Amino acid sequence: MPILIQDLNFSYQLHTPFERVALRDVNLEIPSGALVAFVGHTGSGKSTLVQHMNGLLKPTSGKIQVDDIIIEPKKKQDLKPLRKRVGLVFQYPEYQLFEETVLKDVMFGPRNFGHSEEEAKALAEEALRTVELDERFWSRSPFDLSGGQMRRVAIAGVLASRPDVLIVDEPTAGLDPDGRQKMLRLFARLHAESGMTLLLITHDMDQVLEYTERVVVMADGRVAFDGTPLELFAQETLVEQFRLDLPHVLSLTWALADRLGRERPLLRTEAEAADWIIALKEGRP
Incomplete structure (x- = not known):
């Protein structure tokens, strides 16, 4: 599912003394099935940008088109269909778990999007198998699981709605090295097997180099670089300018x-x- 961003600007607390410009004249085109990393220091605008892609934020000016859905300022529209197609996994997604069992938690998304109880259960079970969480955990409380297992449950909760685009914000934060590698391999497999568009926000340049095809560097609310990881890292002046780790x-x-x-x-x-x-x-x- 292609994403087109044109002349996007966004400010927090618009028309108040606390107004802060977060995005400035952003133009991007992301083809269907792409695997793209978004990098940049805290406050660069990368998380704000991706939250526009599923309608959590709306532009101050400019527009975003996700397949046939167009988001513009002050345009009144039902964004539920967009949020079904564009799944967003926040940093530390396990903090969003709330149901009494793993299975019920993963079923929440499909039920919220109108699936019957039986359909939601089937979708949840499929998603839990996709993230390779053993069936013996499904009837347990998600809060009885390890940190890595809880993260898999949270990711399954997004996958259960079968999104065409998956956005993940710092998916390996807080995990040990083995957990990080397992999580990254999971996302790489999901992208390879399903052909979904995968957008990865990360501070880890090793992840960018090994797993992604394209990297967008955000700086001061603008797109400062857009190309392949090797094109970025081969330019020492850019790496230093953006204060990125090699x-x-x-x-x-x-x-x-x-x-x-x-x-x-x-x-x-x-x-x-x-x-x-x-x-x-x-x-x-």
């Missing part, structure tokens, strides 16, 4: 390449970095 794979291999007088390799994964280092050791080009 992914560990590139930091290690580029330091080694510079020391040996070699061309810096454009690698994305730890496995590629390991192969490159072994090739160096063996004297292969």
